[in-house]
Amino acid sequence: MTDLKKRSLLQAAALSAIAATALVACGKKEEPAPAAAPTAAAPASAPAAPKPEPLKIAFAYIGPVGDGGWTFAHDNGRKAVEKEFGDKVVTSFVENVPESADAERVIRDMASQGNKLIFGTTFGYMESMIKVAGDHKDVKFEHATGYKTADNLRTYDSRTYEGAYMAGVIAGKMTKTNTLGVVGSVPIPEVVRNINSFTLGAQSVNPKIKTKVVWVGKWFDPPNETAAATSLINGGADVLMQNTDSSAVLQTAEKMGKRAFGWDSDMTSYGPKAHLGSAVINWGPYYVKATRDALEGTWKGNEQSWWGVKEGAIDMVSIAEDVPEETKKKIEEVKAGLKDGSFVIWKGPLKDNAGKEVLAKDAVADDKFLGGINFYVQGVEGKVPGGDKK
Amino acid sequence: MESYALLLAATLNAGTVLALAALGLLINEKAGIVNLGAEGMMLCAALAAFAAVVHSGSDTLGFLAGVGAAALLAAIFGVLVIWLNTNQYATGLALSLFGAGFSAFAGIGYVQEKLPERLHFTIPFLGDIPLLGPALFRQHPMVYLAIGLVAWLVWFLYRSRAGLVLRSVGESPESAHALGYPVRLIRLAAVVAGGALCGLAGAYLILVYTPLWVEGMVAGRGWIALALTTFATWRPARVLLGAYLFGGVTMLQFHLQGAGVDVATQFLTMLPYLATIVVLALISRNPTWIRVNMPASLGKPFHPGS
Numbered sequence: 001m002t003d004l005k006k007r008s009l010l011q012a013a014a015l016s017a018i019a020a021t022a023l024v025a026c027g028k029k030e031e032p033a034p035a036a037a038p039t040a041a042a043p044a045s046a047p048a049a050p051k052p053e054p055l056k057i058a059f060a061y062i063g064p065v066g067d068g069g070w071t072f073a074h075d076n077g078r079k080a081v082e083k084e085f086g087d088k089v090v091t092s093f094v095e096n097v098p099e100s101a102d103a104e105r106v107i108r109d110m111a112s113q114g115n116k117l118i119f120g121t122t123f124g125y126m127e128s129m130i131k132v133a134g135d136h137k138d139v140k141f142e143h144a145t146g147y148k149t150a151d152n153l154r155t156y157d158s159r160t161y162e163g164a165y166m167a168g169v170i171a172g173k174m175t176k177t178n179t180l181g182v183v184g185s186v187p188i189p190e191v192v193r194n195i196n197s198f199t200l201g202a203q204s205v206n207p208k209i210k211t212k213v214v215w216v217g218k219w220f221d222p223p224n225e226t227a228a229a230t231s232l233i234n235g236g237a238d239v240l241m242q243n244t245d246s247s248a249v250l251q252t253a254e255k256m257g258k259r260a261f262g263w264d265s266d267m268t269s270y271g272p273k274a275h276l277g278s279a280v281i282n283w284g285p286y287y288v289k290a291t292r293d294a295l296e297g298t299w300k301g302n303e304q305s306w307w308g309v310k311e312g313a314i315d316m317v318s319i320a321e322d323v324p325e326e327t328k329k330k331i332e333e334v335k336a337g338l339k340d341g342s343f344v345i346w347k348g349p350l351k352d353n354a355g356k357e358v359l360a361k362d363a364v365a366d367d368k369f370l371g372g373i374n375f376y377v378q379g380v381e382g383k384v385p386g387g388d389k390k
Numbered sequence: 391m392e393s394y395a396l397l398l399a400a401t402l403n404a405g406t407v408l409a410l411a412a413l414g415l416l417i418n419e420k421a422g423i424v425n426l427g428a429e430g431m432m433l434c435a436a437l438a439a440f441a442a443v444v445h446s447g448s449d450t451l452g453f454l455a456g457v458g459a460a461a462l463l464a465a466i467f468g469v470l471v472i473w474l475n476t477n478q479y480a481t482g483l484a485l486s487l488f489g490a491g492f493s494a495f496a497g498i499g500y501v502q503e504k505l506p507e508r509l510h511f512t513i514p515f516l517g518d519i520p521l522l523g524p525a526l527f528r529q530h531p532m533v534y535l536a537i538g539l540v541a542w543l544v545w546f547l548y549r550s551r552a553g554l555v556l557r558s559v560g561e562s563p564e565s566a567h568a569l570g571y572p573v574r575l576i577r578l579a580a581v582v583a584g585g586a587l588c589g590l591a592g593a594y595l596i597l598v599y600t601p602l603w604v605e606g607m608v609a610g611r612g613w614i615a616l617a618l619t620t621f622a623t624w625r626p627a628r629v630l631l632g633a634y635l636f637g638g639v640t641m642l643q644f645h646l647q648g649a650g651v652d653v654a655t656q657f658l659t660m661l662p663y664l665a666t667i668v669v670l671a672l673i674s675r676n677p678t679w680i681r682v683n684m685p686a687s688l689g690k691p692f693h694p695g696s
């Protein structure tokens with residue numbers, strides 16, 4: 001064997017070793033969490049009782065289950081389904097599915113492996129799900145935060161702005177500078193709506209509120225989220241909220257002696273001194289309902305759900321001890337009002353921050369209005385990036 | 391006025407991460423090796439540093455663990471590309487992907503962990519100067535180390551014999567080999583040193599800048615560091631300038647948003663990249679400069695005796 005041949009052999013061996021290690025690492029990551037394992041293994045060992053086949057359910061996640069935010073909350077929803085239905089269902093998930101052609105491959109794979117109910121948990125899977133749903137008419141598809149539906153595809157979302165409003169009520173009470181700060185991710189209506197709702201909540205207890213916004217331009221960039229939070233605090237904000245996926249803003253507030261909120265999941269542990277409360281999304285109730293629909297044959301496509309406090313999908317949890325009792329009581333009132341429909345957040349008269357009336361007196365915003373918000377309400381400083389098309 | 395001092399402080403802080411990594415990559419490239427694995431090495435280093443501090447409570451151990459983890463990865467990369475002659479670009483990319491995946495996998499247990507209370511540094515007397523004191527003299531020692539490193543690197547590369555050998559290995563490995571220098575070992579040493587500095591950057595990022603572990607928390611800074619070495623035409627002082635410039639303009643755009651300046655945020659987000667490229671391109675206008683400074687055998691494999 002010549003020297004060169006030997007070398008290329010070695011080279012190939014080395015490269016494949018790296019590849020193998022990488023694959024092992026990835027493969028391990030995609031295994032269900034240990035908590036899910038017993039249920040997943042159950043059908044194999046189940047005796048041949050006259051039990052119906054369990055419903056196979058699959059979840060596609062954009063991030064890792066351990067992100068402590070968005071995907072973590074979805075996986076708690078999946079666990080709620082297992083808890084509710086026991087051995088009537090078998091659930092599985094794939095983490096870190098990028099919003100690219102890979103999403104279609106993963107979802108198609110889920111459908112062809114016999115999953116009858118498939119949840120896609122990020123906006124970017126929309127086109128992939130439409131395509132796969134067209135090819136698998138016998139499978140039911142559920143897409144989070146999208147707007148396209150089909151006969152076997154429906155969408156679901158959460159009214160995160162209700163959590164933002166409750167955070168605002170607390171922030172308005174706790175601020176000493178009357179200046180709040182929000183670290184924004186990507187300037188889409190959902191995020192702008194949350195910034196506005198946060199401000200409206202704060203103004204409901206403190207009319208002097210000003211809100212400053214700094215956009216990071218990404219859902220996830222902890223170092224820049226830190227920098228954005230720092231610049232807000234330097235600019236006089238003493239209570240921060242974020243619409244980004246990590247806990248960096250809360251941790252920055254902790255470090256700089258200011259206050260902040262958790263978002264999507266309970267983030268108390270990331271900044272125990274700074275934490276004022278967490279606006280959480282609880283996907284469990286919807287996932288349980290969707291599964292029940294599928295099990296009982298009442299599942300219908302072409303539907304869109306948008307759940308909030310009323311359905312138990314949004315909550316404000318772990319409110320800090322030093323928040324005054326009256327504020328905590330006010331939060332309970334808001335929750336009760338949202339539940340029975342006696343209270344609405346988006347009600348006129350309401351002006352944008354240029355002074356233009358956007359909702360007339362006593363007018364209540366419908367979902368279409370809420371879905372297209374691209375202005376700041378009075379009290380928020382600056383302009384929505386790209387929102388001003390006058 | 392005070393807010394400018396704060397901006398300056400944030401700039402030094404943000405620039406240091408990039409400077410440390412980019413200087414490491416500069417040493418690599420001066421020896422003729424391109425390591426695209428910076429992002430992966432920084433992620434693994436950040437995780438190692440974080441884990442070490444969580445378990446031991448010692449910052450020193452944290453920095454050592456970060457440096458060690460990245461140096462180890464760099465050594466593996468070095469053996470692959472220097473002795474087995476795998477393609478530098480492909481191997482570097484593989485290292486980046488591996489580092490990102492591996493750190494995410496190994497870091498699952500650290501997602502909710504917190505670091506113990508951080509130390510606050512201040513240089514006595516100087517730190518008490520109004521405005522500038524807090525900005526310039528209350529930084530983490532690593533900030534000053536990065537500046538010192540540039541001075542040392544300039545001396546090392548252009549004034550010392552060892553630096554001359556290192557550069558000759560990057561310019562013409564055949565000649566260096568003919569003169570009897572152990573080209574491969576020198577290249578490996580440069581790769582490991584470069585990796586160690588990337589590790590220092592990763593450790594600094596997680597221990598000082600953003601003290602939390604989440605998957606992918608380096609968020610592209612390894613790639614920016616790689617680009618900086620090229621834009622800076624492989625000159626250490628310019629690498630430092632580019633790092634501060636990039637860090638500074640990034641901070642400036644948040645600062646402007648916080649101050650309510652009415653500019654499209656998309657434009658502001660683009661600004662750091664644009665400003666860095668423009669400034670470094672302007673000072674490198676002379677094309678011979680680039681040719682003179684770019685290591686002639688950069689990215690090319692070297693087989694002694696073939």
